[in-house]
Amino acid sequence: MLEAAVERGRQVLPGVTLVRAGEPMAALFVVRSGSAKRYSVTLEGTEQVHGFILPGEAVGLEGFAGGRYLCEVSALEALHYCRVPMRKLEQLLERLPGLRREILRLLGQALDEAQRLHGELAQRDARGRVAHFLADLSERLARRGLSPTEFRLSMNRADIASHLGLTLETISRALSAFKREGWLRVRARDISVLRPEALAALGSGCA
């Protein structure tokens, strides 16, 4: 049943917006490949990046609050995704207790993630935040079977800065510092993690 409801094989180019804040929540999305950024636009017109979406992750969950999406999501790379229209989703929730639990789990996880991020911003300094960001990215990539030590950042420094509540210069300086200390190799957006433990330590706890 679930299989039948999913619309597969859609794709978009980099820069294309998947969902817009304020639009009615017509469907739930899951990214199959590529990556995206989730952000909102403040009253002053600046972007606030709330997070980055990797393969296997869901898009549009905040829409459950009021039937409308609350964030914009736009592709950072060429991106494949599938979508489940809300109509069908509601019908399926009626019949499949397992799916019910799964959706609740997804929402709970999103909440947990938001909470962890809150803790980071509230407690860590710039280097700690950047270290945590890299460690987190690394772990999420590994979970999808990709290399946790060699990867390419699909977002620019300004996006990372917005997400972490810093400036792009500070991001750049933190990366340079990690490079200088031999923890990373950095070439523009290509990252090689040489000492994952060092990052993890800075990123979660023993600052």
Next chain:
Amino acid sequence: MLEAAVERGRQVLPGVTLVRAGEPMAALFVVRSGSAKRYSVTLEGTEQVHGFILPGEAVGLEGFAGGRYLCEVSALEALHYCRVPMRKLEQLLERLPGLRREILRLLGQALDEAQRLHGELAQRDARGRVAHFLADLSERLARRGLSPTEFRLSMNRADIASHLGLTLETISRALSAFKREGWLRVRARDISVLRPEALAALGSGCA
């Protein structure tokens, strides 16, 4: 059916912990009166306050992530609450599509709230965060029919500081500054808001 499932009229004294991180998620709580703080304990043993719970608000939603609570919740004042055991909740979700939507809405709102907080921490300075905190509290109190301009903070400065990613001295200084400028009257935990517009302006946008 819903009525029958709710266990009513429970109460606890200030300081008592309602749920603990790591415990199996046995029930969903709703606070009827009083207030509570939601926090997690970091590896170093410090508290990170994630939010404050007012009457009419739910406790324990993050538990959906993995069947266990992720935060501690403890009462700041004498507190009345009711609870819905998870067993019953699952049965009800089977039968009541309205309840299903309601739970999803609650989770979506929690996500929205977390996201707004993220924006605050990432973009605003100390005064802006404190102003937003007060404006938000004021609005939530008003929604419950309480005075939006005269209230008593049930949490201490350290809890506010932890929540906003600041120090307690900075909270104190911000409140004193607002007092000096004639926006507030502050006497220990008693707050009178004299110029709500000024707070709202600082708290959301026109910094």
Next chain:
DNA sequence: CGACCGGTTGAGGTGACTCAATGGTCGTGG
């Protein structure tokens, strides 16, 4: 070749933190 965009690096300013002292309020016990 030149313009542009994203990223790096430097110099200087400042807002928030740290550390420390003072003040207020409440509950307890003399």
Next chain:
DNA sequence: CCACGACCATTGAGTCACCTCAACCGGTCG
């Protein structure tokens, strides 16, 4: 009734991390 201590809040002085502004570098595209 007052003395005392505990706890919370306020205020001040000095430091430091991050921001701001600005110059520079290296690709890429016309």
